[in-house]
Amino acid sequence: MPPLADYIWMNGEMTPWAEAKVHVMSHALHYGTSVFEGIRVYDTPDGPQGFRLTDHVRRLFDSARIYHFALPFTEDEVLDACKAIVRANGLKGAYLRPIAFLGECGMGVTPAKPQVDVTIAAFPWGAYLGDEALEKGMDACVSSWQRAAPNTVPTGAKAGGNYLSSYLIGREARVGGFGEGIGLGVDGRLSEGAGENLFIVREGRILTPSAASSILMGITRDTVLQLARDQGVEVVEQSLPREMLYLADEIFMTGTAAEITPVRSVDGIATRANGPGPVTKALNAAFRGLFTGDTPDRHGWLEPVYEG
Ligand code: PMP
Numbered sequence: 001m002p003p004l005a006d007y008i009w010m011n012g013e014m015t016p017w018a019e020a021k022v023h024v025m026s027h028a029l030h031y032g033t034s035v036f037e038g039i040r041v042y043d044t045p046d047g048p049q050g051f052r053l054t055d056h057v058r059r060l061f062d063s064a065r066i067y068h069f070a071l072p073f074t075e076d077e078v079l080d081a082c083k084a085i086v087r088a089n090g091l092k093g094a095y096l097r098p099i100a101f102l103g104e105c106g107m108g109v110t111p112a113k114p115q116v117d118v119t120i121a122a123f124p125w126g127a128y129l130g131d132e133a134l135e136k137g138m139d140a141c142v143s144s145w146q147r148a149a150p151n152t153v154p155t156g157a158k159a160g161g162n163y164l165s166s167y168l169i170g171r172e173a174r175v176g177g178f179g180e181g182i183g184l185g186v187d188g189r190l191s192e193g194a195g196e197n198l199f200i201v202r203e204g205r206i207l208t209p210s211a212a213s214s215i216l217m218g219i220t221r222d223t224v225l226q227l228a229r230d231q232g233v234e235v236v237e238q239s240l241p242r243e244m245l246y247l248a249d250e251i252f253m254t255g256t257a258a259e260i261t262p263v264r265s266v267d268g269i270a271t272r273a274n275g276p277g278p279v280t281k282a283l284n285a286a287f288r289g290l291f292t293g294d295t296p297d298r299h300g301w302l303e304p305v306y307e308g
Contacts, residue, residue, distance in 0.1 A: 003017035003018060005123040007089055008020035010119045022101075022103060027103065028103070030107075031109055032160045033069075033159075034161075035158060036158060038056075039082065040094070041092075041093060041096065041122070042093055042291040042302075044293065048093065048094075051301060052219050053083075057075050058075065059217075061078075064100055073118055078118065081120055085122045086306075089123070091124065093124060094125075095122070098118070098119070102117075103116070127261075139263075139268075140173065140179060140182055141182065142242060142266065144172060146183060148165055155216055162216075166194040173194070182198060184242060189240060190244065192215040196253035197253065199221075200244050200250075204234070205234045205235070208235070209240055213239060224254050227283055230298070231282060231283075245269075246266065250276070262276035262277075262284075
């Protein structure tokens with residue numbers, strides 16, 4: 001893979017991209033023992049701003065906490081390092097990928113001295129599900145793979161191993177010619193996309209699976225819920241049956257990489273809007289407006305990366 005940027009922050013050092021390597025015997029490679037984040041920096045009229053950077057770093061440490069990983073850096077140090085790597089690469093808009101993982105600490109599944117390595121990459125990254133999907137909506141499907149059952153692997157942690165489920169769901173969808181797959185929980189109720197949270201608009205209300213639906217509590221999900229409330233739109237977090245997908249006026253999926261991606265159809269059944277509907281468009285405009293200055297940042301979500 002050609003370098004996407006000049007440097008990667010690696011255990012406190014700015015390391016040239018090509019030299020930021022780990023050993024093949026790293027624990028995380030064998031057992032999926034990593035926790036990570038995806039964060040976007042937007043180029044705004046007030047300079048490059050990390051979007052909810054502090055919240056992402058907090059979630060990284062929360063994920064680490066669930067797995068008893070002791071990071072050799074504080075939250076503040078990781079926050080500063082996220083800003084520093086953007087500056088070191090001279091980036092204006094960027095996607096950041098901090099990851100904390102068990103490195104070379106022996107082949108046992110539960111090493112006596114788990115050694116945690118921390119790296120942060122920052123590089124330019126466009127629309128995850130494609131520009132066309134952002135504009136016209138994407139065709140999704142319900143996956144034959146279900147999300148992890150409660151009390152198996154915690155979906156509330158953003159951990160490397162969880163992405164085996166995302167890989168199966170996303171791959172099945174793409175092999176079938178769909179843009180993304182939607183996972184059901186083991187109870188057969190709606191959960192989330194392979195790498196996105198799921199929203200349904202019906203009769204003017206926004207519905208989304210609740211925390212009890214084997215989801216990652218997405219930061220974009222929370223952003224959308226707050227923006228909708230700011231617009232006076234009713235939002236409901238609840239357990240939702242699969243058929244709500246087929247009765248939706250509008251559907252969209254959210255994630256740091258995917259941003260707000262409208263869904264045009266699920267399993268070949270078109271939403272009533274058959275593309276981005278008015279509620280999705282209004283939310284997208286409010287979301288985009290945060291980065292153009294058209295939406296006031298009343299929740300303090302933008303954090304300058306070239307200061308401090
Ligand atoms: N669910 C899963 C499984 C994800 O991988 C992601 C992307 N991080 C999300 C939801 C959305 O989370 P966020 O909005 O915080 O990026």
